[in-house]
Amino acid sequence: MNDWLFVAPLLILGLGSILMMLVDAFAKEKSELAILSSITMGVAGMISASALLSGAEAADAPEMVTRFLAVDPAALFFDVVICFGGALSALLAGGYLREHGLERGEFYVLLTLTTLGAVVLGRSTDMLSLFVGLETMSLGVYAMVAFRRGSSTAIEGAVKYFLLGSFAAAILLFGSALMYAATGSTSFTGIAAAMGDADPKLVLIGLLLIIAGFGFKVSAVPFHMWTPDAYEGAITPATAFMSVAVKSAAFAVFVRILFVTFGDELSMSLASGWPPVLAGLAALTMVYGNIAAVGQENVKRMLAYSSIAHAGYILVGIVAAFRVGSEAVSAVLFYLLAYTFSNILAFGSLILLGSRGREAVSFNDLRGVGRRHPMAALPFILGTLSLMGFPPTAGFLAKYYVFSAAVQAGGSMILLAILGMLTSAIGAFYYLRVTVFMFMRDPEPGQVKAIPMKSGYVVGALAISSLFVLGLGVMPGDVLEAASRAASLLLG
Numbered sequence: 001m002n003d004w005l006f007v008a009p010l011l012i013l014g015l016g017s018i019l020m021m022l023v024d025a026f027a028k029e030k031s032e033l034a035i036l037s038s039i040t041m042g043v044a045g046m047i048s049a050s051a052l053l054s055g056a057e058a059a060d061a062p063e064m065v066t067r068f069l070a071v072d073p074a075a076l077f078f079d080v081v082i083c084f085g086g087a088l089s090a091l092l093a094g095g096y097l098r099e100h101g102l103e104r105g106e107f108y109v110l111l112t113l114t115t116l117g118a119v120v121l122g123r124s125t126d127m128l129s130l131f132v133g134l135e136t137m138s139l140g141v142y143a144m145v146a147f148r149r150g151s152s153t154a155i156e157g158a159v160k161y162f163l164l165g166s167f168a169a170a171i172l173l174f175g176s177a178l179m180y181a182a183t184g185s186t187s188f189t190g191i192a193a194a195m196g197d198a199d200p201k202l203v204l205i206g207l208l209l210i211i212a213g214f215g216f217k218v219s220a221v222p223f224h225m226w227t228p229d230a231y232e233g234a235i236t237p238a239t240a241f242m243s244v245a246v247k248s249a250a251f252a253v254f255v256r257i258l259f260v261t262f263g264d265e266l267s268m269s270l271a272s273g274w275p276p277v278l279a280g281l282a283a284l285t286m287v288y289g290n291i292a293a294v295g296q297e298n299v300k301r302m303l304a305y306s307s308i309a310h311a312g313y314i315l316v317g318i319v320a321a322f323r324v325g326s327e328a329v330s331a332v333l334f335y336l337l338a339y340t341f342s343n344i345l346a347f348g349s350l351i352l353l354g355s356r357g358r359e360a361v362s363f364n365d366l367r368g369v370g371r372r373h374p375m376a377a378l379p380f381i382l383g384t385l386s387l388m389g390f391p392p393t394a395g396f397l398a399k400y401y402v403f404s405a406a407v408q409a410g411g412s413m414i415l416l417a418i419l420g421m422l423t424s425a426i427g428a429f430y431y432l433r434v435t436v437f438m439f440m441r442d443p444e445p446g447q448v449k450a451i452p453m454k455s456g457y458v459v460g461a462l463a464i465s466s467l468f469v470l471g472l473g474v475m476p477g478d479v480l481e482a483a484s485r486a487a488s489l490l491l492g
Helices: 008-026 032-054 073-099 106-123 127-145 152-183 188-193 200-217 227-233 236-261 274-294 299-324 326-352 374-388 394-409 412-440 456-474 477-491
Strands: none
Touching: 008 032, 008 073, 008 106, 032 073, 032 106, 032 477, 073 106, 073 236, 073 326, 073 456, 073 477, 106 127, 106 236, 127 152, 127 236, 152 188, 152 200, 152 227, 188 236, 200 236, 200 274, 227 236, 227 299, 236 299, 236 326, 236 477, 274 299, 274 412, 299 326, 299 394, 299 412, 326 374, 326 394, 326 456, 326 477, 374 394, 374 412, 374 456, 394 412, 394 456
């Protein structure tokens, strides 16, 4: 039974989504599904967290599972990040959909099934399970972006996301096919074992295609084009879910495939390997994401470019790991967890501040709302302080650990760390700009004033996220230890 504990999150998510379909057919109040969806994902996340913190081993886990899915501490850590992001997004949806007259049960089914796909993707140890998880997750997200069927912005964002996502999936699949042609294996470890006898040209082209495919999913520049439109068009709970769970799942399998499959000296060399490629992507992503965010007038688009910038910071940690090792990977794990709670605060506060007919999506919508409703604006301030890396929030420690790992890596990585800190200063400008509009700007004559909604679901999600943002910033010990152990075992 202890062995099956490691796959219990997958079973819970699968069975929970089926149960929600049945409940949806008979439930009169669809918001009840928000609680069921949140509980399903929350229980899955807590099981993974308990197994992770207990130090349990899964040496004898069923081979039918380990052949395609990881059961190591790194897999459990990413389960926690993905499931908690999904559970909090379900709570946000419980308040948002009801308030805006969009309450339909299929959203929660999609959310849970998409979380299942994200967990499968994050645990993948084979190109086959990777593609199945990727498509399960992606199809659900496409549908959630287009959930507001009467909105042309939502349909436009969904179509762009679907078309570009299809191309990215094809590129990733082609790269996987080339790796199979070169090595005769689809498993990450099998490809690594056969790398010495493989055609280096096929391996190089396959590696570049795989990086391009994952670059799209994590919103790295220049593969970011879908992000602002999809974030703006989607309903805000779906945007929150995309920004945390989808990004975490993509980074989870990206880290695993880079260090398990392409962890040999040739693939990790500065002359012909992936570190210089990712370093270039990280630099472009940090610079472009932050500069583009400065000129935005829509808060969701600003947070979309912010999400792009944070993908660059995470890439810095991944690149640093080729020299520093597990310390840099553990910093990436901690960063993703801190980013999840910080982003939920930012998007959740936007939801709370916009009642029906007065949805707060632009800077002008937020004029003076901080003075009129300070308690409703407080979560946004806390979330953005964490995203900019202000102590004593979780975001401060997350950036500190990532940039510290880059400095320890030495060489050109020090320049990358300096660039990250400089672009973070740019980020502080557009984050603080929201605060200025909230507390120091008055509504324009005739402008509709934002009025907070009343929702226990949204308040609950914000309260949980606030506790974690402050708790991880003040007492990160247990989480850092779990991240360090997961990173050490992942890198072998």
